[in-house]
Amino acid sequence: MDLDFTAGQDAFRAEARDWLRAHVPAAPLPSLETAEGFAAHREWERTLADGRWSVVSWPARYGGRDCSLLEWLIFEEEYYAAGAPGRVGQNGINLLAPTLFEHGTEEQRARVLPPMADGSVVWAQAWSEPEAGSDLASLRSTAVRTDGGWLLSGQKTWSSRAAFADRAFGLFRSHPDADRPHRGLTYLMFPLDAEGVTVRPIGRLDGKPAFAELFLDGVFVPDEDVIGEPGQGWRVAMSTAGNERGLTLRSPGRFTAAAGRLAALWHARAGAGDAGTPSDTALRDRVADAVIGARAYQLFGYASATGASGGTAASSLNKVFWSELDIALHETALDLLGPLGELSDAADEAPAHGAWAEGHTFALAGPIYAGTNEIQRDIIAERLLGLPKGRR
Amino acid sequence: MHFRLDDEQRQFAAALDGMLTAAGTPAVVRAWAAGDPAPGRALWTRLAEAGVFGLAVPERHGGFGPLPAELVVSFVALGRHAVPGPLVETVAAAALLDRLGAADEHAEAPGVWLPGIASGKTAATLCRTADSPYALDADTADAVFVLDDDALHRAESAGPVQPSADSARRLARPGPGTVLAQGPAVVAAAGHAARTAALATAAQALGLGRALLEATVAHARQRTQFGVAIGSFQAVKHRLADTLVALEFAEPLLYAAALALPGDPAEAERAVAAAKVSACEAACTAARAALRIHGAVGYTEELDLSLWIRKARCLRTAWGTPADCRARVLRPAPAPSERSAAR
Structure with a gap:
């Protein structure tokens, strides 16, 4: 070892x-x-x-x-x-690309990946719907067979980056007669500037249009933009859902860097030359916990990268851990900053050019996207601990 | 990089676990708590035969250490089975004596005590007065070592037992004794011994937490209320999921601390402190979940679970309180000159 x-x-x-x-x-x-x-x-x-x-x-x-x-x-x-x-480019790189590597055709990879890699095509995720959040399999948007492809209709929402992105990937109900809700879905890619697509940006907590609603009215998608087999969309989506929840979405490096900056902030506040005796031990404990948490996640990543067994359920452990670490870390930073901590990133005088404020707002979404932490805890309990399924 | 246990380490863990499961440790713990150390000492001998104490003793004194990663593996197993006795203190004393012997080849104490520690003949205890006035199981230990400032004493006697919240932890103040060694080498060795103790305690806590989680998951699967297993309720599930998250992310810190232990003291100090606070917090999270999910029966002394729950609380402050550990994690890296002086 x-x-x-x-x-x-x-x-x-x-x-x-x-x-x-x-x-x-x-x-x-x-x-x-x-x-x-x-x-x-x-x-x-x-x-x-x-x-x-x-x-x-x-x-x-x-x-x-x-x-x-x-x-x-x-x-x-x-x-x-x-x-x-x-x-x-994170939605494309972290979510769509792994799906294409596993389920796409060589033609799709050659066509889609290079422009994704250089940012000339930025992708948005179109999974959630107004009535299908955690219960994603209940989604209602449809893909109807037509000559040479599919016609997409319905409404998607909470689509990150969609306000400015070029294309989107998502799940659509293509086989309405399937015996179970998660059967009969198809995974498709479509342009956000296509005829029949209306994008309505949604302001996140601080008002920035970080996501959008998508209204689709008979949007034509050629067969070449179906990933995997029609009707197998759920399996295609879930086989790479671990990428969204695990290491690859929010890498340990993000947190070790942020924790390092937090520790530096604390040392500066505690006074140069006498950093071992901070004036506020409650804050010190929280800073230490952020440093320890980031290190733990880094080491967990090293263990995963060098042979420890992973899997979709294990990625749920990561998701719960990093998303809560991110909030705790940023809240500690804002508390350390005192009166400057409430300045938004738009304020000229915001510390670190507003990086802490922006990071805090971003962190607040962590326990919600990529499957809420409540869903992740269900997965951990059922698949890793072997507890019986129950009502959600 | 291979940051995972190898096959041999896994087999060692499995063998210890099998031996301790067969030994039926709850009865051993209860006897130890009642002042009958015989079953505990018999188990101690078997642990020595399995190689546990030899992991902290160098070859020239009858061991095959120091092997910190294997030490962590074994203490996770010891914690999982709540094995009683001055286990941590014995390996910390071995680490202390090993370092003293390395610093001064004419030192007598290492040759006197280390072979007995490796073979299981000697159960030692150790306290550092700067940390705690109490030595664990000083009433029955074969040797009671006391670190006081820059001196290492061997106490001739111990005061009356002060019962711990974990009745299997028999605390006593060491009596007066004789000085075995004194000076800067003792200070340096004492730091290493305390880090070894903190690491072993953290490993024990992790094992304790794993056992508490397993027992509680088993209970939640079989206990029914409202016509279904209580483990199907989200309020129960999420508490147990959080416990698993805490344990899973404490574990790599433990092994990283084991890898850091022989190296630069300041780095070892930070790594051990991070592992100690995380593993002990995780064990306490597990203990609270176990108590709550077992319901009233979990609050009884009669259920063996109590042996684990009570120990979790006590390990949290042994060999480094949570606040001490967190402060150590943030202690700035010393300047290079200081660093070489510490070596």
Whole structure:
């Protein structure tokens, strides 16, 4: 048992660090949940892709570096430690791409992945509906067979990034006569600027249009944009749901970097040269817990990357852990900042250019998206602990 | 990097677990608490035969250590079965004596005590007065070591037993004794011994928590109310899911601390502190869930579960309170000069 990196892994880390040092914008980009910020983040994706850093774990032929999971973890540590921008392409890269690798055709991968890798096509997820949140299998939007493809109709909602994204992927009811709700669904990709699509941005808690409602009225999708077999959409979606909940959606590097910044904030507040005697031990304990939690998640990731068994249910452990860590970490930072802690990221005087405020707002969504933490706890209890199923 | 147990370590854990399951530890714990150490000492001998104490003793004194990762593996198993006795203190004393012997080859104490610790003949206890005035099981231990400032004493006697909330933990103040060693080497070795003790305590807590969770899951599956198993209710499920999350994320901290233990003292201090507070919090989360989900029967002394629940609380403050550990995690890394001086 060891925690040692090989010379090759150290060299990879150094290469990533050097590149990031040379390319990460000096001033933070505007929030990616605004039109201006979205464009700036899309530009950053292009810069990343030019350096071949946008999708390091993908095969080289799609723009990646064939990195192992451990190398990806290393890259992510360096990425967030460097203060690099959030990833506007994350829905496509983390959710759609793994689905295409597992269920897509070679034609789909060759067509869809390269423009995803360089940010020229940004993807939104279209799963939830007004009446289908946690109970996703009850979704009602339909895909009706037509010549050469499908016609999509219905309403999707809480679609992250959809206000500014180019395309979306989602589940539609294609076989209404199937005997169970989760049978008879089809997984499809469609353009958000297609005829029959209406996008209505929704302001998240701080008003930024971070997600949108989608109204679909007979939107034509060719057969080539069906992923997997028609009617097998649930199986296709669930086989990669672990990607959304686990390590790959929110990598440990995000949290080790944020916890490092939190500890620095605390040390600065506690007074230079005498950081061992902070004035507020309650805050100190919370800072320590954030540092410990980030380290625990990092180590858990190393264990996963070097052979510990994973699986969809195990990713539920990750989801509960990182989403609650993220909130605790940011709340602690805002408390440490005192009167400056309430300044929104729009305030000129917001500390760290508003990164703590923006991070806090973002963190609040963590226990909700990618399957609520209540659903994750059900999964943990039923699949990992073997407790009986019950009413939700 | 291979951050996981290898086959040999897994087999060792499984063998210990099997042996301890067959030993029926609840009866041993109850006898120990009642002042009858005989069954506990018989089990102690078997643990020594399985190699548990040898993990902390170097080869030249009859062991095959120090092997911190294997020590963690064994203490998780000991915690899982709530094995009584000064287990932590014995391996901490071994770590102390090993370091003293390495610092001074003419030191007598290592050669006197380490072979007996490895073979299981000697159950030692240890306290550091800066941490606690009490030595665990000092009434029955074969050697009572006391770390006081820069001196290592061996106490000749112990005061009356002060019952702990965990009745199997028999605490007593060590009486006066003789100085075995004194000076900076003792201070450095004492730090290492305390870290070893904190790590072993954390491992014990993790095992305790795992056992509490397993017992409670089993109860929730078979206990029915309103016509269904109570484990089908979300209020019960979510509490148990949170317990599993706490245990799963404490475990890698433990093994990382084991890997850090032999190295730079400041890094080892932070890693052990993180593991200690996380494992002990997880064990207490498990204990509270166990108590609540078992209902009134969980609140009885008669149910063996009480042996685990009561220990979880006591391990939390043994060898580093939660507040101490959190403060240590944030202690800044020393300057390079300080670091080399500490080596």
